[in-house]
Amino acid sequence: MTATVEPEVGKSRRRKEDARLITGRTRWTDNIALPGMLHMAILRSPAAHARIAAIDTSAAKGMSGVLAVVTGADLAEEQGSLPCAWAITPDMKNPPHPALAVDTVHYAGEAVAVVVARSSAEAQDALEAIDVDYDDLPVVLDMEAAIADDAPLVHESLGTNKNALWVFDSAEAGTGGSVDEAIAAGEVVIERKYRQQRLIPAFMEPRSVLCDPTGEQFTLWSATQIPHILRLMLALTLGVPEHKIRVIAPDVGGGFGGKLQVTPEELLVFLLARRLGKPVKYTETRSEAMATAHHGRDQIQRLTLSARRDGTITGLKVDLLADMGAYLSLVTPGIPILGAFMYNAIYKIPAYRFSCTNVFTNKVMTDAYRGAGRPEATFAIERLMDELAAELELDPMEVRERNWIRHEEFPFTTVCGLTYDSGNYEAATDKAKELFDYDGLRREQLERRERGDAVQLGVGISTFTEMCGLAPSRVLGSLSYGAGGWEHAAIRMLPSGKVEVVTGSSPHGQGHETAWSQIVADQLGVPFEDVEVLHGDTQSSHKGMDTYGSRSLTVGAIAVVKAADKVIAKARRIAAHMLECGEDDLDFAGGRFTVRGTDKGAGIGDIALAVFAAHDLPDGVEPSLDSEATFDPENFSFPHGTHLCATEVDTETGRVTIRKYVCVDDVGKVVNPLIVEGQVHGGLAQGIAQALFEEAVHDENGTLTTGTFADYLLPSAADLPSFVTDRTETPSTTNPLGVKGVGEAGTIASTPAVVNAIVDAVRHLGVDDIEMPCTPFRVWSAIHGRTADTSGGQAGGGLGSIQGGLQ
Amino acid sequence: MRVTMVVDGVSYTDEVEPRTLLVQHLREKLGKTGTVVGCDTGNCGACTVHVDGHSVKSCSMLAAQADGCEITTIEGLARDGKLHPVQQAFHDNHALQCGFCTPGMIMQAIDLLADDPDPDERTVRHGLEGNLCRCTGYQNIVRAVQDAAHRLKPAAEADRERETVAGGE
Numbered sequence A: 001m002t003a004t005v006e007p008e009v010g011k012s013r014r015r016k017e018d019a020r021l022i023t024g025r026t027r028w029t030d031n032i033a034l035p036g037m038l039h040m041a042i043l044r045s046p047a048a049h050a051r052i053a054a055i056d057t058s059a060a061k062g063m064s065g066v067l068a069v070v071t072g073a074d075l076a077e078e079q080g081s082l083p084c085a086w087a088i089t090p091d092m093k094n095p096p097h098p099a100l101a102v103d104t105v106h107y108a109g110e111a112v113a114v115v116v117a118r119s120s121a122e123a124q125d126a127l128e129a130i131d132v133d134y135d136d137l138p139v140v141l142d143m144e145a146a147i148a149d150d151a152p153l154v155h156e157s158l159g160t161n162k163n164a165l166w167v168f169d170s171a172e173a174g175t176g177g178s179v180d181e182a183i184a185a186g187e188v189v190i191e192r193k194y195r196q197q198r199l200i201p202a203f204m205e206p207r208s209v210l211c212d213p214t215g216e217q218f219t220l221w222s223a224t225q226i227p228h229i230l231r232l233m234l235a236l237t238l239g240v241p242e243h244k245i246r247v248i249a250p251d252v253g254g255g256f257g258g259k260l261q262v263t264p265e266e267l268l269v270f271l272l273a274r275r276l277g278k279p280v281k282y283t284e285t286r287s288e289a290m291a292t293a294h295h296g297r298d299q300i301q302r303l304t305l306s307a308r309r310d311g312t313i314t315g316l317k318v319d320l321l322a323d324m325g326a327y328l329s330l331v332t333p334g335i336p337i338l339g340a341f342m343y344n345a346i347y348k349i350p351a352y353r354f355s356c357t358n359v360f361t362n363k364v365m366t367d368a369y370r371g372a373g374r375p376e377a378t379f380a381i382e383r384l385m386d387e388l389a390a391e392l393e394l395d396p397m398e399v400r401e402r403n404w405i406r407h408e409e410f411p412f413t414t415v416c417g418l419t420y421d422s423g424n425y426e427a428a429t430d431k432a433k434e435l436f437d438y439d440g441l442r443r444e445q446l447e448r449r450e451r452g453d454a455v456q457l458g459v460g461i462s463t464f465t466e467m468c469g470l471a472p473s474r475v476l477g478s479l480s481y482g483a484g485g486w487e488h489a490a491i492r493m494l495p496s497g498k499v500e501v502v503t504g505s506s507p508h509g510q511g512h513e514t515a516w517s518q519i520v521a522d523q524l525g526v527p528f529e530d531v532e533v534l535h536g537d538t539q540s541s542h543k544g545m546d547t548y549g550s551r552s553l554t555v556g557a558i559a560v561v562k563a564a565d566k567v568i569a570k571a572r573r574i575a576a577h578m579l580e581c582g583e584d585d586l587d588f589a590g591g592r593f594t595v596r597g598t599d600k601g602a603g604i605g606d607i608a609l610a611v612f613a614a615h616d617l618p619d620g621v622e623p624s625l626d627s628e629a630t631f632d633p634e635n636f637s638f639p640h641g642t643h644l645c646a647t648e649v650d651t652e653t654g655r656v657t658i659r660k661y662v663c664v665d666d667v668g669k670v671v672n673p674l675i676v677e678g679q680v681h682g683g684l685a686q687g688i689a690q691a692l693f694e695e696a697v698h699d700e701n702g703t704l705t706t707g708t709f710a711d712y713l714l715p716s717a718a719d720l721p722s723f724v725t726d727r728t729e730t731p732s733t734t735n736p737l738g739v740k741g742v743g744e745a746g747t748i749a750s751t752p753a754v755v756n757a758i759v760d761a762v763r764h765l766g767v768d769d770i771e772m773p774c775t776p777f778r779v780w781s782a783i784h785g786r787t788a789d790t791s792g793g794q795a796g797g798g799l800g801s802i803q804g805g806l807q
Numbered sequence B: 001m002r003v004t005m006v007v008d009g010v011s012y013t014d015e016v017e018p019r020t021l022l023v024q025h026l027r028e029k030l031g032k033t034g035t036v037v038g039c040d041t042g043n044c045g046a047c048t049v050h051v052d053g054h055s056v057k058s059c060s061m062l063a064a065q066a067d068g069c070e071i072t073t074i075e076g077l078a079r080d081g082k083l084h085p086v087q088q089a090f091h092d093n094h095a096l097q098c099g100f101c102t103p104g105m106i107m108q109a110i111d112l113l114a115d116d117p118d119p120d121e122r123t124v125r126h127g128l129e130g131n132l133c134r135c136t137g138y139q140n141i142v143r144a145v146q147d148a149a150h151r152l153k154p155a156a157e158a159d160r161e162r163e164t165v166a167g168g169e
């Protein structure tokens, strides 16, 4: 047997997960049916802010098949308050957050009553028989108006609409200079205000939850990203002993942060199942998902950048308003804070100040959506770099080069105090420019400008980085987050030589089963096919922090590697005993221990069998190779990349077409190039969608007017171009695999690349900003000197308004 | 009311409520949970099946309307343990991540290829316009459909050749 086995890591393995998914052999939560299972339906408030004067459920209670009709008043004693895990300041305001509104509703779509019935049709019918009287209260929607002195209040009891003020100042932190001094001395000062519109994560599988109370444990299936966190939060919120709850995330159809939540529906299903002693299931409709699953972004950014005339940045000041919505959900107040450390991006900025005022409004809560805080930060700085270049009449790439951290300067400690371990911005940029034909497109742009073509060409740049691999627990502690950022893994060596890997990561489309199998195959020298990855069930995977923040590979998979190390250490001792040699005489490679200088050896499978038999083990050695590890990262990881976008903008219609999109990402070592490419594609689509299509729009009553896929413009295949994706590879130095994480990269980088390209196409016509989404109407208005409606009222005009995309 | 339909080769006769949607009937009565529901406005295409050989959004049709019809779902595509070429192409080209849109996407792609066995990129993109995917950015889906077209072609050409030969004899 040759010792050179081709490593699995780095191979474009086709995914193990696919076999079931392409044949319809799936276990979505809504597919699960249990004997005697009942169905729950929810009556939701049409009003965004109102007192519940009366609810009459008597008619509904008598209807066919109806087992229970319950209001907030009925549950007030037992429902607790939905958890927020991140008190960003000691004096943060956090209103009670009931799963079922008790006396007041604070956003349209809030649950006010539930019906449990034999069938979902009967439950729906009974909803219609419930009568609710609402006394309307003033609706607060606009953040700037909400913080005015005389503004009506979302929560009367708080006395303010401000949730918290969070500040980072490099002078105070000792990580940089005073930004006010920098701005006062700035040769150039750029001030801008950008709006990060509200987005809807819009995972394709609507959320569903099923609770079976008939066993010793309550078993809860949920379409969630966070089965482990959910279990703990259910226990803490409802006062149920944690060991009496089992949570299973079966097949989960996408999340993007949108399923990083403890939802009212999960609590309600649990409470009703407990009350009735029968399994209860609830599956939301798409309309419910759009209106009530948490939204993302929704910030107003006021930015001041100071620089010298040669383009060197001297200071950056960021003032944010961030819309929390009506309540705080799991991570709501912390989302803008996740961006606080990223405004300086890849640049050497000597002075920095960030302040964020979180604001309550009568809208559904915001929380994590792919990138969570970091896309907003990246957008701001990358747009500013273009503005600075325009002001100084320099090429925008040149301005970036002047300020970015050069590859020989790593590790580099930023003005925020983060240490970037590695990166090579020059390499990624060179490759991207070449693939893009940067100079050629610039030439063409000039020609078109000179000719005064109706369709102008723009080039947009985004040289981004992100902090991912959430997160070193001590950093989370210093930010007052309610938990650590470690991950857990276990490896079970089966007697037949097969391997079970238990992971605390909880995939919902990422392909962990495949990637983890590749990693373990290399670590233990076993065939890829011999590895089974178990996840998403607190009974088999008893410990975990779940999947979000591009953390699974950089934290979760490292725990797997550490567990494998322990397996090998245990096996080594037994191998030495079996082969009658010293442990130090053994080499381990390709799944085999060999005695150095001899041809004697034992495979890891042989050792597993010997351990199972346990007839002849060294003294004091337990008969098991199984091992566990919990890994807490030392640092974040910092993937980066250069994204280049060319847009064609029709100056007569405002229509934007993406002509070319090139990105070169450096995500460190790559386990599976195919999966990485897929993550980038999907991320790009979501980031581009923010730039061009998507916005959650509310009318003046607080009703979501983009509440279906007919109005909320999720891009279709016809709306997107093909992307050119490539990579450079600078391994992370802070983990043994050298990996950096890729889940959010595309989303973070692409939005500013597209908007920069659009503005670049029409800058010579006097345009220096267009609010997102850059709809034809907004683009046209900007070109023709009209102010487009900034309330967002004209976005989402139905499917007919999708116009960008493929030529 | 009483309806009879053949689904993935098996005949079923059932009492259905007039308001029951085809997709509900498939999922809840017949256990065909491979077909899923992604929206309530007919926009996502996750529920796409074939009714009498053509793709239909099964949330936009009543079970009663399918009386007497022959229906194929994602679960009925593989033959004798062998994947349909479009299924295989989705796997080979990494055209799915979470897989929730995948059944509908595959059923729609098969229909598209039946209309146009050699579609260019633009045709594929427009042919899949009614099927939303939030994970993949569509690029690998487009690649998979074009790859499947190539896989299907030699077989189709071989078939045609056989027919010609047979006809010539």
Ligand code: FES
Pocket: B036, B037, B038, B039, B040, B041, B042, B043, B044, B045, B046, B047, B048, B057, B058, B059, B060
């Ligand atoms: S479920 Fe969305 S189109 Fe049928």
Ligand code: FES
Pocket: A204, A253, A254, A509, B095, B096, B097, B098, B099, B100, B101, B102, B132, B133, B134, B135, B136
């Ligand atoms: S693969 Fe997840 S929606 Fe398409």
